[in-house]
Amino acid sequence: MSKELPRTYVPFKDWKEPSKQIEYTEETPLLSPDGKLLAKGWARRNYFTYNRDYVKTGIMSRKEWDFYTITDGKMQILVSFANINVGGYVSAKITDLATGEVIVDAIQYFIGANKHVPPAKGDVPNRYKDKIGKAEFDFDTRETERILKYKKMHKGKLCDVNIKMDILPGSENITTVLPFDEDDTKYFMTTKQMCMPCEGTFKYGDYVYKISKDTAFCSMDWGRVNTVHKMVWYWGSGSLYHYDEKGEKHLLGFEITWAIGNESHATETAIFYDGKAHKFGAIDVEKFPKGRFMEEWKFVSEDGRFNMTMTPTLDNHSDVDFKVGRMNCHQVYGIWNGDVTLDDGTKIEIKDLFAFCEYVENRW
Numbered sequence: 001m002s003k004e005l006p007r008t009y010v011p012f013k014d015w016k017e018p019s020k021q022i023e024y025t026e027e028t029p030l031l032s033p034d035g036k037l038l039a040k041g042w043a044r045r046n047y048f049t050y051n052r053d054y055v056k057t058g059i060m061s062r063k064e065w066d067f068y069t070i071t072d073g074k075m076q077i078l079v080s081f082a083n084i085n086v087g088g089y090v091s092a093k094i095t096d097l098a099t100g101e102v103i104v105d106a107i108q109y110f111i112g113a114n115k116h117v118p119p120a121k122g123d124v125p126n127r128y129k130d131k132i133g134k135a136e137f138d139f140d141t142r143e144t145e146r147i148l149k150y151k152k153m154h155k156g157k158l159c160d161v162n163i164k165m166d167i168l169p170g171s172e173n174i175t176t177v178l179p180f181d182e183d184d185t186k187y188f189m190t191t192k193q194m195c196m197p198c199e200g201t202f203k204y205g206d207y208v209y210k211i212s213k214d215t216a217f218c219s220m221d222w223g224r225v226n227t228v229h230k231m232v233w234y235w236g237s238g239s240l241y242h243y244d245e246k247g248e249k250h251l252l253g254f255e256i257t258w259a260i261g262n263e264s265h266a267t268e269t270a271i272f273y274d275g276k277a278h279k280f281g282a283i284d285v286e287k288f289p290k291g292r293f294m295e296e297w298k299f300v301s302e303d304g305r306f307n308m309t310m311t312p313t314l315d316n317h318s319d320v321d322f323k324v325g326r327m328n329c330h331q332v333y334g335i336w337n338g339d340v341t342l343d344d345g346t347k348i349e350i351k352d353l354f355a356f357c358e359y360v361e362n363r364w
Helices: none
Strands: 041-043 062-071 075-083 087-096 102-111 126-132 135-141 145-154 157-166 174-180 183-204 207-211 217-226 230-243 249-258 268-273 276-279 283-285 297-301 306-321 326-341 347-363
Touching (some): 062 157, 062 347, 075 135, 075 207, 087 135, 087 145, 087 183, 102 145, 102 183, 102 207, 145 183, 183 230, 183 249, 183 268, 217 230, 217 249, 249 283, 297 326, 306 347
Antiparallel strands (some): 041 174, 062 075, 062 217, 075 087, 135 145, 145 157, 157 183, 174 183, 183 207, 183 217, 230 249, 283 297, 297 306
16 A cells, blocks of 8 residues: 555635635534534634534544644643544653654553543633553643643653643634535544643653743644544644734734645634634645655735745654554644734734644544
8 A cells, every 4th residue: 555645635726715714603513413514614612512422433533632732942842642432542742843852752552432531622621630551641721721741650760741831811712623525424623722821841750841931832732523534634833922013912823724624614724812813714835845844835825814934944754654544744843934914904923933834644
């Protein structure tokens, strides 16, 4: 079987009409009891009621994850949990973004679809505290903060992570539900939340790395999906402190994800400013980056509200091929420059932001 997967999505420039951007503003069921998708669109909070018992699954099609990417421009900290129907993992990982060196990846696997089940929503107060094998973890989400804790003995040393992040009161996120045309029981539902300043420590034996709210931010990727077997996606995000003309400090960030499923009802694209989501249209890169991941990435949006260029500094590449499945990920970090436009027409210039965009090929 070929290791290459086809690039199957249709760029927005080839769409017959722009996306409708259907917004949900009140609670609505995601699925019918027979597993068919009922909701297609986006929301500023997760208004989609997820009942995992309604999911019509294949062997690996139902996937549930809580994924936190924390960076201060020097190190990347990942804290994550995933249940991929037949089993899953929980892990804590730290990577040097200057060299690509993985300091430690303390991962614990498990088998079984229903042994470890995360909460049904990721953007409301909830607590997911569990023990899997040698790993103990506690994901505690509150109204204005989120605390991540993880402990595991790994190769004779204790990996101990304790991260606390701020959530602006009333913060909006972007939650999207994207269908797959080939199967009305398949969908991709994610919540992305940016602009969360972080502080805390990542310890591994004698190694200690501290992060500060002055420089470190978290991007939360929360997913409850039921997917087709082959797909690709792009995902990029970034957060920073923006100082306006009066010198006042604001929280600014963006979320861009595309190429997953049918985007005619909504695209997973938003700018965040002081906790409010500013929705914009479909996005793409000017040139498909296959084989040129370390060259300049030029991002373009259908409505002209996101104009950014990334100059790569690191291709954090991973390729896991386990025959029945594969994930080939080019997570590219770099320096971003350009401008974004808010809903009221205000254009904000962004200079020298350290952020990432990844290209992923999946067969899982």
